[in-house]
Amino acid sequence: MRHPDEVQLQAYHDGELEGQVRQQIHAHLGQCAPCAERLREWGELSATLRQTRPAVEAFGSDGEFWARLAGRLPKTRPSAWPLVPYLPPFLLGAFGLLAEGLMSIAFIVYALIGMGVIQPLAPTLTAWLSKALADPLLENSLYAWLGWSSSDVIRSVTQPLGAMSLATQETIFLLAVVLGLGTFLSLVVIVYFSWAMCWSKTARLDGNRGK
Amino acid sequence: MDRETLSEAQLVEAAASGNVRAFSQLVREYRGRVLRTACGIVGSTEEAEDVAQEVFVKVWNNLPRYRALGTFSSWLYRITVNAAVDALRHGQNEVSLDDWQRDPNEPPEEVALRVDQRQRVRRALGALPPGARSALILREYEQLSYKEIAEVLQIPIGTVMSRLNYARKLLKERLGPETNVGGGA
Numbered sequence: 076m077r078h079p080d081e082v083q084l085q086a087y088h089d090g091e092l093e094g095q096v097r098q099q100i101h102a103h104l105g106q107c108a109p110c111a112e113r114l115r116e117w118g119e120l121s122a123t124l125r126q127t128r129p130a131v132e133a134f135g136s137d138g139e140f141w142a143r144l145a146g147r148l149p150k151t152r153p154s155a156w157p158l159v160p161y162l163p164p165f166l167l168g169a170f171g172l173l174a175e176g177l178m179s180i181a182f183i184v185y186a187l188i189g190m191g192v193i194q195p196l197a198p199t200l201t202a203w204l205s206k207a208l209a210d211p212l213l214e215n216s217l218y219a220w221l222g223w224s225s226s227d228v229i230r231s232v233t234q235p236l237g238a239m240s241l242a243t244q245e246t247i248f249l250l251a252v253v254l255g256l257g258t259f260l261s262l263v264v265i266v267y268f269s270w271a272m273c274w275s276k277t278a279r280l281d282g283n284r285g286k
Numbered sequence: 287m288d289r290e291t292l293s294e295a296q297l298v299e300a301a302a303s304g305n306v307r308a309f310s311q312l313v314r315e316y317r318g319r320v321l322r323t324a325c326g327i328v329g330s331t332e333e334a335e336d337v338a339q340e341v342f343v344k345v346w347n348n349l350p351r352y353r354a355l356g357t358f359s360s361w362l363y364r365i366t367v368n369a370a371v372d373a374l375r376h377g378q379n380e381v382s383l384d385d386w387q388r389d390p391n392e393p394p395e396e397v398a399l400r401v402d403q404r405q406r407v408r409r410a411l412g413a414l415p416p417g418a419r420s421a422l423i424l425r426e427y428e429q430l431s432y433k434e435i436a437e438v439l440q441i442p443i444g445t446v447m448s449r450l451n452y453a454r455k456l457l458k459e460r461l462g463p464e465t466n467v468g469g470g471a
Contacts, residue, residue: 082451089425089450091432120458124426127407129325131318134335140317141310144339148306148346 078110079103088117163275167267174256181252188245197244201236205229298358302349309349313342316359319428320366326423327370329412337369344369356437363424363438371416410460418453421446 079087079100086092087100104111134140187193209225218225236244294315300308320341325334344365352361411419417439424430424438436443 081455082447085451085454086432086447089432116458117454120454120461121426123403123407123461124422124457127404128427129322129331129334131321133325133331134321137314137317140335140338141313144313144342145306145310147339147343149343152304152347152350 078107081113084110084114085117088114088121160275163267163270167263170260170263174260178253178256181249185245185249189242195241195245197236197241197248200248201233201244205233208232294358298349298352301346302352309346312345316362317342319359320362322427323363323366323423324370324373326411326427327367327416327419328373329408333373334370337366337373340369340373341366360434360437363428363430364440367420367424367438371420374416406461410457413460414453414456418449418456421449422453422457425450 083092083096083100087097087104092100104114184193184196188195208229214225217223218228236247239247294312297308297312297315301312317338320338321331321334324337324341325331328334328337341362345362352358411422414422420439421435424435425432430438432443432446435446439446441449
């Protein structure tokens with residue numbers, strides 16, 4: 076076998092070699108005085124380091140260490156999810172963007188219909204509205220409670236719409252979209268600020284500080 | 287071994303859920319290893335105490351997130367090495383090692399020899415680059431295997447071997463042949 080290199084010799088000294096390589100180096104060391112001397116030197120260096128390593132007694136006592144540490148431990152741990160506090164404003168912004176996008180699309184569609192680029196959507200929307208108003212869920216709950224029938228409701232909604240011009244119908248649908256989204260966004264904003272001012276962690280900490 | 291692992295796992299679990307008593311037991315269990323490793327890297331007992339405090343505060347803060355990060359001791363050693371190397375970077379490294387091992391019964395001449403030898407070893411260690419020094423301290427002071435060192439330092443085993451070789455060669459050069467194992471050979 077060739078002379079082992081320093082890395083191999085150190086790995087042998089550290090007990091990190093196994094199997095055939097270990098046996099080969101072991102056999103080689105029995106025959107090669109210079110390699111055995113190198114191994115002895117690495118052993119001496121390790122022994123020097125281990126002898127000069129600091130003993131635990133060189134440091135303060137367990138009790139002193141813990142007393143100092145206990146005073147430094149924070150009362151509450153940092154959150155495992157540090158981005159959570161930013162989630163509500165992020166969601167609020169996302170809702171705003173979405174609503175703004177939907178409103179823009181509604182306005183663009185309205186403009187394109189007005190310019191005659193696309194077919195009027197009012198007949199399709201009226202059909203969808205009729206279908207939605209005839210939903211069995213509404214029939215069995217709200218209408219049953221109020222004593223209405225779905226055909227009456229559909230008639231009372233679609234008849235006035237049908238009497239209007241297509242342009243007026245389109246405008247009404249656009250206003251419904253804008254008002255619906257606006258109301259939804261206002262609710263989200265109210266809930267968010269209520270949470271931020273009354274129930275959020277910061278608000279609770281501020282409340283406790285005031286006591 | 288199973289019993290130890292289980293009890294450590296239980297302590298870690300309890301400390302992660304906010305049990306301060308369990309955490310204090312973990313601190314008692316690992317304090318020596320953390321102090322020794324930190325002292326090996328920063329070279330001063332006082333600085334090592336500060337580093338160890340910093341390490342255990344970090345451990346307390348991050349315990350709830352520890353689960354997926356490997357064995358507890360490897361994680362602790364990693365935090366220790368990082369904190370000690372950070373302390374080195376902030377220039378707080380002082381070689382003041384006269385008090386490394388206090389033995390009131392030791393004759394003054396032997397104390398002087400021992401202190402001198404320690405200081406020479408510490409100066410030689412202090413001249414090593416932090417990466418090589420950390421690997422050497424983990425191997426020689428803590429007797430971690432190459433695999434464990436690789437896990438702590440998050441480097442391949444081949445890199446551990448080359449760092450150890452580099453550190454040992456440099457140390458041997460600086461200490462010279464007469465250093466001789468604390469008079470052992």
